[in-house]
Structure formats: structure tokens, C-alpha cells
Amino acid sequence: MSTDDDEDRGYPTPRKNHQLKGHDAAEQVIVDAWNSKRMHHAWLLCGPRGVGKATLAYRMARFALSHGGENAGGGLFGDVPTSLYVSPDDPVFRRIAGGGHGDLKVIERLYDEKKKRLQGEIVVENVRAVGNFMSKTSAEGGWRVVIVDAADELNRNAANAILKVLEEPPANAMMILIAHQPGKLLPTIRSRCRRLNLGTLDDETVGSLLAQYCPDMETADIHALTGLADGSIGRALQLHDVGGLELYTELVNLIATLPDTDVAAQHKFAERFSPADRDEAFVTVTALLNWWLARMIRFAATGTAPREVVSGELPAMQRMAAAQPLDQWLEVWEKITDLMSATRGLHLDRKQALLNAFFMLEATIRG
Structure with missing residues (x-):
């Protein structure tokens, strides 16, 4: 904003x-x-x-x-x-x-x-x-x-x-x-x-502001974006502008298939972020991946199930949390975060970076 x-x-x-x-x-x-x-x-x-x-x-x-x-x-x-x-x-x-x-x-x-x-x-x-x-x-x-x-x-x-x-x-x-x-x-x-x-906003406030600023948005999308917003109306609106909810849904669906890998779907998804003018979208999808992993790790550490933003993400978190100890997931999270940061900073291949992230998740689940 x-x-x-x-x-x-x-x-x-x-x-x-x-x-x-x-x-x-x-x-x-x-x-x-x-x-x-x-x-x-x-x-x-x-x-x-x-x-x-x-x-x-x-x-x-x-x-x-x-x-x-x-x-x-x-x-x-x-x-x-x-x-x-x-x-x-x-x-x-x-x-x-x-x-x-x-x-x-x-x-x-x-x-x-x-x-x-x-x-x-x-x-x-x-x-x-x-x-x-x-x-x-x-x-x-x-x-x-x-x-x-x-x-x-x-x-x-x-x-x-x-x-x-x-x-x-x-x-x-x-x-x-x-x-x-x-x-x-x-x-x-x-x-x-x-x-x-200034603390984060409650869901009711974020939802009401989304309804005010985006009157054509479906109620279900308002609810989902409110979950993605993490108490920030600015984050909610930025995600709305770049199609963040759709990106998040696709991302979760790909993660939910692991350790079975749909190679064609992963390549098709990652290919969208290769063009030079897709920098903002790449930043968005990597931030969403980082956020999802952070929630999964918090779930693994506390046992408290997070709110499901899109259907199917909680079972995926449960399966991943059970697959390996917490310290291994923390290490993977750090590696993926560093990879995405280096990809932006050094102008590396974005598609390959995302494919590598999916590979790391798959390999960790398989052990």
C-alpha cells in the first residue's frame, strides 16, 4: 500500500x-x-x-x-x-x-x-x-x-x-x-x-477491510486471504494484487503430493517465475513457501495444528512433521531460505531454485 x-x-x-x-x-x-x-x-x-x-x-x-x-x-x-x-x-x-x-x-x-x-x-x-x-x-x-x-x-x-x-x-x-x-x-x-x-490485526478487522477494499471478492477467498495475511492488511492486499492465493493453493497442492513427485507439474509451476518481469511473483511465492514451512515446523515443535488456509495442507504438515526430527526440518528450512535469497541477490535461475527446493523437501521426507 x-x-x-x-x-x-x-x-x-x-x-x-x-x-x-x-x-x-x-x-x-x-x-x-x-x-x-x-x-x-x-x-x-x-x-x-x-x-x-x-x-x-x-x-x-x-x-x-x-x-x-x-x-x-x-x-x-x-x-x-x-x-x-x-x-x-x-x-x-x-x-x-x-x-x-x-x-x-x-x-x-x-x-x-x-x-x-x-x-x-x-x-x-x-x-x-x-x-x-x-x-x-x-x-x-x-x-x-x-x-x-x-x-x-x-x-x-x-x-x-x-x-x-x-x-x-x-x-x-x-x-x-x-x-x-x-x-x-x-x-x-x-x-x-x-x-x-503496533501489533497484528485480528482476523475480523482484516476480513472487514478486505471486504471494503475488494467488494467483488468471494467470501471464501476473503476467509482464505485473511488466513494468509497473518494479521497484516497490507500483506493481504499485496497477495490479492499478485494472485497470491492462487499461487499458495498451487504450492500446497504440489507439496501435498510429496514424496510422490509430479515432475511435469513442478516444472510447469516453476517455469512461470523464469521471465525477468516475474520478480515480484517470485518474491511472493518464495515468501509463501517460507511461511508454509515455518508453520509446519512450529506445528512439529508444539503439536498445535495451525489454521488451514487451503484444504489439504494440514495432512501434508502432519506427514512431513512425522517423517523426520525437528532439527532436520529446521536445517532444510534454512537451506531453502538461503537458496531463495541467493537466487534473487545473484540473479540465479529461478526455476531451478524452486525445483531444488521441491527436491530437498522430497529427499527429506524419504529420509
Whole structure:
């Protein structure tokens, strides 16, 4: 949910999203800080991908920029805000949605035109202007806000540039850092931020959002995608866009036949990811394979059966868990994860990588 194209698919980007579901407690912490005049100069929003961190960040920015710099602790007319909601009809909302508010700066990975994909990290050239931006007087007499999406994608030099700003925070300026993996951040950055942890969404919330954003989706598919989502509406929508449910169903069906190998079906499946323009689909299918194996291993370790997303996967997990000890499955999982990572990083043969993964699973089951 990070590109403007998402709007055409029926759901808004975080910049344009007026609703936030499942994180009332986190929002209340921010509202209370505002009303008590203890609005921290830096916030660190942590949690899994796709649960609403960026949506909350823009919600915070709209709220601060629409209330003015001297009004922390009350509304424009002395009222006490009870939420961060700003109407989509508000001029501040519309200007932020259009990327045209002079007091908001967003730092994120840039698109590499040569490689036709986002850069792998946020580099220092992207953040050099942050210090100057934050120290200037607000163009509209209120707050200056910077959103870093995501802070764990900053390289070392970029992180140090952000740290310098955090060490000398100017008045009426706020930095909102989004982090999927906060452990990757410099400890000195974490220590200078007020941290809010956003957890995964419950199935009811994910399902209701899927029904809202994808009104033509069948109820059974909503239920299945909710299971695949793992509490992340962003993951659910991304899977929907790339046909992730169909990929997962095919993948599980192939695994369920093991150790009997349908060579032709495996080759036909793996061949689909060979073309150069199938990078996103390859990333999706390898992530789904990794997720399925992780659930199988957790089942083997705990004996607690996971929810079946598609029919037939639980018997396959039971058969595999019984075939070999847990440590062998952990080793296979690590080998497959490393193989898929190397395949992407070194531009290896994707088809062969998937076929090798199926072979490793088959060989392990057979012992």
C-alpha cells in the first residue's frame, strides 16, 4: 500500500487513508500526549509490515499540521481532541494527500529508473535536507513534520544524519520514524524516540477491510486471504494484487503430493517465475513457501495444528512433521531460505531454485 497505483486498485495509500482500524490504544497514547502538552519530538512506530504504521504516521502529521504549533493541549477553539481524525474534506488533508504541504517532508526509498525497482536502502543524499527543513520556521506558523518510511531501511550514513537531527530537536518539529525491524536501528536513535508498538490485526478487522477494499471478492477467498495475511492488511492486499492465493493453493497442492513427485507439474509451476518481469511473483511465492514451512515446523515443535488456509495442507504438515526430527526440518528450512535469497541477490535461475527446493523437501521426507 505504498504506491499511488494502489488508489486505482480500490484502496487508498497511507497518505490518502482517512481511517485507522485496530490501533485505538496507540492512537490514544498520542492524543493524551498532545492534550497533556507532552508531545514528543520523535516517535518510533514499530510493528510488522502492513498493519497500519504508515497510516498512523500520516494521521499524526495531518493532526499536528491542522492544529497549529501553539495549540498542543487543546483544539483550535479550546476543545480537547479525542482522536487524531482529520476529515478528508479538510484542506490540510487534501494537500497532504496530493503531496503539496510545505510543512511535511517524507523520506523513503527512491525508485531506480535503471533497475526499474525501488532502491535497496535510503541513502544519505535523501536525508541531508532534513536538518535544514526541521530548523526552519513553519511556513504556516505551526509544526514541521518529517516521516521516515522506513527507518530500518536507512544506510549507516543516512541513519547518522537522522541521529544528528534527533540530538538537537527544534521547537514545534516532529519526526515520525516507521520501523518494521526496530532492532536494525542505531540504539542511539531508538533511545531518542518515544516508541509505540503496533501489533497484528485480528482476523475480523482484516476480513472487514478486505471486504471494503475488494467488494467483488468471494467470501471464501476473503476467509482464505485473511488466513494468509497473518494479521497484516497490507500483506493481504499485496497477495490479492499478485494472485497470491492462487499461487499458495498451487504450492500446497504440489507439496501435498510429496514424496510422490509430479515432475511435469513442478516444472510447469516453476517455469512461470523464469521471465525477468516475474520478480515480484517470485518474491511472493518464495515468501509463501517460507511461511508454509515455518508453520509446519512450529506445528512439529508444539503439536498445535495451525489454521488451514487451503484444504489439504494440514495432512501434508502432519506427514512431513512425522517423517523426520525437528532439527532436520529446521536445517532444510534454512537451506531453502538461503537458496531463495541467493537466487534473487545473484540473479540465479529461478526455476531451478524452486525445483531444488521441491527436491530437498522430497529427499527429506524419504529420509
